[in-house]
Amino acid sequence: MSDDKSIYEQIGGEAAMNVAVEDFYRRVLSDEELAPFFDDIDMDRQIDKQKAFLTMVTGGPNQYTGRDMKSAHAVVVAKGATDRHVDLVIKHLAETLASLDVPANLIEQIGAVAESVRDDVLGRK
Numbered sequence: 390m391s392d393d394k395s396i397y398e399q400i401g402g403e404a405a406m407n408v409a410v411e412d413f414y415r416r417v418l419s420d421e422e423l424a425p426f427f428d429d430i431d432m433d434r435q436i437d438k439q440k441a442f443l444t445m446v447t448g449g450p451n452q453y454t455g456r457d458m459k460s461a462h463a464v465v466v467a468k469g470a471t472d473r474h475v476d477l478v479i480k481h482l483a484e485t486l487a488s489l490d491v492p493a494n495l496i497e498q499i500g501a502v503a504e505s506v507r508d509d510v511l512g513r514k
């Protein structure tokens with residue numbers, strides 16, 4: 390069903406995004422396949438960048454000042470990231486949203502947004 394509100398507004402705006410991204414990184418850091426990629430990363434900064442990125446790509450205010458997905462993840466690819474890791478990231482994002490009672494159709498749309506940057510993240514385009 391269509392809705393003229395952005396995905397960002399439909400999940401609950403800034404408050405929901407804050408809770409979601411924090412929960413998402415707790416899941417990522419608890420995943421032994423993903424955690425090593427974040428060993429040297431300032432997670433407060435990472436969380437802020439991810440909030441701004443997901444806000445922008447879900448139709449909220451654009452305050453993203455981070456790098457493009459290819460540049461940001463060059464180091465990640467150099468450390469061996471593959472489709473498997475992108476799959477895990479998308480899975481954790483979907484599980485986070487489900488745990489916050491975000492409706493399935495919105496989880497699907499947000500998953501599609503994450504899927505759309507797969508090739509950039511992995512340096513394939």
Ligand code: HEM
Nearest residue numbers: 426427438439442455456461464465470474475478503510
């Ligand atoms: C699939 C969708 C993904 C999205 C939307 C995403 C989003 C982001 C964003 C917005 C940043 C901040 C960019 C900046 O610092 O300027 C970032 C950085 C980072 N991402 Fe991702 N990411 C994804 C997948 C992954 C995967 C699969 C991994 C690990 C295997 C990963 C690991 C990292 C790391 C380690 C950084 C920090 C890089 C640095 O500061 O040097 N990301 N990501």
